[in-house]
Amino acid sequence: GKLGRYPPWPGKIVNPPKDLKKPRGKKCFFVKFFGTEDHAWIKVEQLKPYHPHKEEMIKINKGKRFQQAVDAVEEFLRKTKGKDQASSHNSNEEKNRRNSSEERGKQSAGEEKRKASLSEGKLKKGTGEGKKRVSSVSSERGSKSPLKRAQDQSPRKRGRPPKDEKDLTIPESSTVKRVMTGTVAGFKWPPSVSEPVKDSDPHFHHFLLSQTEKPAVCYQAITKKLKVCEEETGSTSIQAADSTAVNGSITPTDKKIGFLGLGLMGSGIVSNLLKMGHTVTVWNRTAEKCDLFIQEGARLGRTPAEVVSTCDITFACVSDPKAAKDLVLGPSGVLQGIRPGKCYVDMSTVDADTVTELAQVIVSRGGRFLEAPVSGNQQLSNDGMLVILAAGDRGLYEDCSSCFQAMGKTSFFLGEVGNAAKMMLIVNMVQGSFMATIAEGLTLAQVTGQSQQTLLDILNQGQLASIFLDQKCQNILQGNFKPDFYLKYIQKDLRLAIALGDSVNHPTPMAAAANEVYKRAKALDQSDNDMSAVYRAYIH
Numbered sequence: 001g002k003l004g005r006y007p008p009w010p011g012k013i014v015n016p017p018k019d020l021k022k023p024r025g026k027k028c029f030f031v032k033f034f035g036t037e038d039h040a041w042i043k044v045e046q047l048k049p050y051h052p053h054k055e056e057m058i059k060i061n062k063g064k065r066f067q068q069a070v071d072a073v074e075e076f077l078r079k080t081k082g083k084d085q086a087s088s089h090n091s092n093e094e095k096n097r098r099n100s101s102e103e104r105g106k107q108s109a110g111e112e113k114r115k116a117s118l119s120e121g122k123l124k125k126g127t128g129e130g131k132k133r134v135s136s137v138s139s140e141r142g143s144k145s146p147l148k149r150a151q152d153q154s155p156r157k158r159g160r161p162p163k164d165e166k167d168l169t170i171p172e173s174s175t176v177k178r179v180m181t182g183t184v185a186g187f188k189w190p191p192s193v194s195e196p197v198k199d200s201d202p203h204f205h206h207f208l209l210s211q212t213e214k215p216a217v218c219y220q221a222i223t224k225k226l227k228v229c230e231e232e233t234g235s236t237s238i239q240a241a242d243s244t245a246v247n248g249s250i251t252p253t254d255k256k257i258g259f260l261g262l263g264l265m266g267s268g269i270v271s272n273l274l275k276m277g278h279t280v281t282v283w284n285r286t287a288e289k290c291d292l293f294i295q296e297g298a299r300l301g302r303t304p305a306e307v308v309s310t311c312d313i314t315f316a317c318v319s320d321p322k323a324a325k326d327l328v329l330g331p332s333g334v335l336q337g338i339r340p341g342k343c344y345v346d347m348s349t350v351d352a353d354t355v356t357e358l359a360q361v362i363v364s365r366g367g368r369f370l371e372a373p374v375s376g377n378q379q380l381s382n383d384g385m386l387v388i389l390a391a392g393d394r395g396l397y398e399d400c401s402s403c404f405q406a407m408g409k410t411s412f413f414l415g416e417v418g419n420a421a422k423m424m425l426i427v428n429m430v431q432g433s434f435m436a437t438i439a440e441g442l443t444l445a446q447v448t449g450q451s452q453q454t455l456l457d458i459l460n461q462g463q464l465a466s467i468f469l470d471q472k473c474q475n476i477l478q479g480n481f482k483p484d485f486y487l488k489y490i491q492k493d494l495r496l497a498i499a500l501g502d503s504v505n506h507p508t509p510m511a512a513a514a515n516e517v518y519k520r521a522k523a524l525d526q527s528d529n530d531m532s533a534v535y536r537a538y539i540h
Contacts, residue, residue, distance in 0.1 A: 008057050009066070010034045010050070010073045034076070035069030207412040252277040253402045258311035260304050260327060260334070262289040264483065265347070265374060266317040268381030269407045274298060276406040283307045304328075308337030308344065313400065317347040317374075320492050321354040328358050340366030343396050347388075349373045349428065349489070351496045352418035359392060359417040370396045371417055373424040374408065377484040385409045389427075391420035422500060429497035429511045432490040435472060435531050436514040442476055443538035452477060472532045481529035488527035491518035 011033035032039040050073070058070065259270050262284040273280050274296050282290050283301040290300055301307035304327055308314045314334065318324055324346060328334040334344060344362050346355060346369075359369040369392050376386040388404050388411035390397050397413050404411045414420050445455045456473040459465065475481060494515040501508035521527075521537040 034072040255312035258307035258314035260316040264378040272384040303332035305337035313343040338365040338367040352421040389420040425497040428493035433514040439535040475532040481533040
């Protein structure tokens with residue numbers, strides 16, 4: 001389907017699978033959608049009462065599938081109403097609570113306290129067993145639903161589970177169900193939580209993705225083992241799994257790990273692999289960079305071929321397509337150490353053609369290949385909070401689970417080799433273009449007599465507010481361009497993203513304009529500074 005916002009969709013809150021851990025720090029419910037088999041965690045703020053918004057929903061979406069979903073809602077309500085009426089004679093208390101079955105979507109403040117309450121997205125069992133309240137979900141961010149208000153009133157502190165968490169497994173008959181409308185395209189799994197602290201949020205999330213033409217993407221939760229779920233239509237869906245150990249600590253794989261390339265990203269990755277108990281052998285083109293990691297317990301490999309031949313899984317993180325090819329195909333390179341069963345994971349940000357070529361030569365020797373470029377910077381690498389985009393051998397992706405947990409907060413499995421390279425270039429294209437725009441705005445403010453600090457303060461109060469925006473603006477205001485992400489590498493990524501657009505005749509005019517500014521910055525000797533040094537290209 002086309003990208004963009006999708007109309008609301010009706011569904012109901014259900015009990016999540018018994019083994020599914022709810023995302024921490026996330027105010028959300030587990031939702032099953034009427035008319036489909038799709039389900040997902042939905043943020044509380046997207047909830048809206050069903051009845052008051054029913055007509056509005058129908059006007060927005062006139063599709064056949066949507067009408068079928070609405071019919072399913074009405075059938076559900078009829079059945080629920082019949083059950084409630086049949087059981088209403090059981091107690092006077094039940095009768096008092098059901099003053100009007102036609103207005104079951106409305107509740108008094110007193111009923112709200114007795115019914116299922118929301119606290120940090122946890123479902124709590126109310127006193128009115130058997131009663132099913134109808135509500136809905138909306139994709140409108142600004143609106144506060146009754147559920148949101150109930151959650152706001154909760155005095156319980158963020159992140160602490162409710163005392164009666166066992167009530168999450170109440171039987172279907174007494175589950176509080178709500179008919180909801182929500183923007184399926186907007187559903188997020190916990191990676192959308194901004195910068196969680198790793199110690200307090202031990203949950204690491206895997207995503208398995210394969211391309212599907214269905215606009216409604218299905219999230220299904222599993223644990224431990226990662227596999228792609230086949231729907232009735234035959235299309236594959238996203239699945240997420242929390243493979244973190246029970247106590248939140250990581251159980252390191254017993255496989256021997258190799259790591260080639262100790263740059264800004266690689267250094268932080270290796271440090272975290274060692275901290276989490278992995279056995280790591282390192283190699284770097286300039287050997288002195290290995291010394292620090294040898295002191296931390298790493299072993300030293302003399303050549304890439306030696307590292308690959310002595311390790312079970314070898315990771316590599318180098319600068320560009322040429323470096324990635326030389327590392328594999330050059331003298332004493334990776335390929336010379338590959339034999340059946342050896343595993344190679346390339347974390348470099350390169351183009352799809354390069355990574356496909358490398359995969360073919362590795363596999364031709366009996367090796368297993370995974371591409372796994374990372375989204376982040378030096379700080380996130382040091383903190384073990386990278387986002388990993390993987391594609392290729394799915395079994396190898398599973399084998400890398402403890403390694404990915406050590407180095408990142410989230411990993412995505414994107415299908416066949418080349419998909420991760422393309423996605424990574426698109427992500428960095430957006431980031432690089434945004435950085436150039438930030439620099440352009442700050443310099444325009446300066447030359448027109450406006451305060452750059454005030455501009456940052458205004459941006460930080462608006463919808464563009466982000467850690468990236470604030471950090472990069474601070475770099476510029478302080479004149480501190482110590483590299484967190486080399487300017488020369490973001491320019492390389494813009495160049496490769498533009499080439500990706502060329503290959504499919506897709507226009508990339510914003511990226512092309514940004515690329516010219518970065519090229520100007522490189523001409524001003526800013527290559528080895530942080531990407532925020534693109535600011536200097538605008539100074540007259």
